[in-house]
Amino acid sequence: KSALFNFQSLLLVFLLLICTSTYVRGAAPGLIDRKKSGFLGVFFKCARIGERLSPYVSLACIAMAVTIMVGT
Structure with a gap:
């Protein structure tokens, strides 16, 4: 299966991208700079989301872990 066609996998990829970038x-x-644009600018935006919304991101990670453990 591809992560693009499975909603749960797509959410997992986004959460991992946010957590890793942060x-x-x-x-x-120095690796993730705000002045970069295009594809590398996505990493800065994900890092900013992780910094500003860290309680919500951590709750989403916990919820995702529970759904993966129970849903398997």
Whole structure:
């Protein structure tokens, strides 16, 4: 199955992208820069979402983990 056609997998990919971008921006801020545009600018936007909405992102990660564990 492709992650584009399965809604749960698509949400999982977005959550992983947000969490990974936020972690990389915290560990090495020079890699994810706000002045980059295009494809690399997506990583900055995801990192910003992770920084500003971290309680909601963490709740979404917990909810996703529970649904994966129960739904399998």
